[in-house]
Amino acid sequence: MACPADVKPPIHPSPLQLLVTDASLLSPSHLPSLQTLAIQIQHNLQYQHSWTALRLHTHSPLTNEPLPRPLISGLPPKRLYVHPDEQIELLKKAEQDRQVRSRQGDNNTALDIKTELEPEWVLPTRLDEKWTAHRLSDVFGAITVVPPDEEASDTSEDRPANPWRTVKRIVLAAVSTDSTVVYYIVQDGVVKPRQN
Structure with a gap:
């Protein structure tokens, strides 16, 4: 049995559309367009980049005043930034561990660099x-x-x-008109260049 030509099948909104149109997520302290943008980025971080512990912030944790615009905090699946001095210490520790493994007869010569995950502002x-x-x-x-x-x-x-994290940093999430998201790390003040 076919549908009549003038009857269109129901259109089901995507999960992102449902999330963005959920009025209970909106705060009166910011424009709805800024809040839906934050929700869109939060959705991208969770489902495209596997971030966890995501939270939308509308007020400053320092003063409890409204933030200049909504921010997101969360835990990326791997560390985004390693301070250059910390990088040197991690390499030294990994080399020491490799030498210990070598003396114990382990033929694994790879450096095993371990970093703890850090929450980030977005x-x-x-x-x-x-x-x-x-x-x-x-x-x-x-x-x-x-x-x-x-x-x-x-x-x-x-x-x-x-202890190496001494300056504030944010991940700037820039959404283009085609919904592509590009992420940049922006740090507050002058930061020592990273070694490659």
Whole structure:
């Protein structure tokens, strides 16, 4: 039995459309367009890049004032940035471990570099937005070095678990008009160049 020509099959919204149109996720402190952009980036991080512990932030963990725009925090599946001095220490430790394995008769000569995962801040933006040092400074001024732990009772805690992480950083997520997302790491202030 065929459908009449004038009857169209029902259109089912995608999971992302359902997520973006969920009014319960929206906060009155930001424009709905900025919040849906943040939800879109959160969806991309979770389902395309396997991030976990994702949270949408609308207020500063320092002052509890509204953030300049909604931010996301989360845990990437692997470490995004290793400080150059930490990189040297990790290589030294891995070389020592390799030498110990070699003395024990292990023929595995690969360096086994172990890094702990770190939570990151993510700033959702559109590719055509103009970002100035002043606008970025406003964002950095409202956040802690690492995102607050969801279970922690004191959200003003600003000490990272990693002693090498001394400056604030964000992952700038830029969405183009075709919904492609490009991610850049932006750090607050001057940072020692990374060794390759």
